[in-house]
Amino acid sequence: MNGFDFTLNGADLAALPSGALWWAAERLLAVSDLHLGKSERLARRGGTMLPPYEVRDTLARLEADIAATRPAAVLCLGDTFDDLTAMENLPEQEALWLTRLMAGRRWIWIEGNHDPGPTSFGGTHLAELRLPPLTFRHIAAPGAAAEVSGHYHPKARLGGLSRPCFLIDAARVILPAYGTYTGGLRSDDAALCALMDDRAIAVLTGKAAHAIPMPRAQIRPRASTSPR
Template identity: 55%
Template structure:
């Protein structure tokens, strides 16, 4: 990974936050991604009549394929909201479906259920509400009182460097838990300082920004109040 990843330890397990927003656990040859939201354009058209370019799933799978080629994992964990809903998973383009199955070949693939895609899908692999591996517990939504080593997604955290307007998808991590950024192409984000997310973490937490390299920065304890004119 050529020094572009950020190395840290969570509950005694060495982890790498990759610039793409994926997590790699070298001791387990495990790659984890969260909130792919595949086939979101299909759901937006079906439910709201909003037409978006229908290429987000392909772009997401291309990036995932690159991370798989780089890390060569024995196990891939998709940490929930992999599809924008279960109907969207059934409507997946045949070419994207074939690509997804190709990525699964020769490795364990675990679909963690999310709030968008609770229930089994028909795209191979195995499913469940959580997975415990090597001192880490993978689930979609963080619990109020975490099991040490909790890894989750759901919030789509974003953060930016002080003085810059651009916010990037980011990991949020402290000594107890980790929240992954959204990996999908059509995904928004929540400021990592918002109380619903920030209060899950200790005062000394890091935001690890995605981009050309994974960049760790201290995460303030609260989002600044907007100034009134």
């Protein structure tokens, strides 16, 4: 699957090129920030008009990951829907597609800031999931350990090209946004630098997962104020 294998608190995980996280021992596939229905939500609120294909594109990639890993459980790590109205307004074909993907496996929805309430699709809705030795939540908690989260849509630049990425250190992994049209936050943003330790890596998504040292903001030396 051209993923990047790593260990977090004794759990052997794989960062997949698609942006999904695979935990083989638990047969668990985790994805974050699909933001299904973003184009509908923007149109409803009079914002930028986007081509209405993002739901189908995101579900097609999720279907491919499910086919490749054959998970017993799928964990949606928050902001699966762009808001709760977007969830209710999913076109019938897309809603049926999502329902088919859920069939025959455990499906867990972690609440996000965009979709704080239970979904109408069934499954299990939780504020967070503790599955030893890991804890899954939408937004990283400062000082937490053995944590898997999303929310920030991290991106990193390599060779002039910016890609969604996983951020990984000894305490946590932050997943990239899985959905189409989701945008992102550069890894050198102060919020991400404050969460990740100095040895953190960024695993870029794409045709294959590619690990690099996490890009951080360059600290400029202060100009000298001593007399000449």
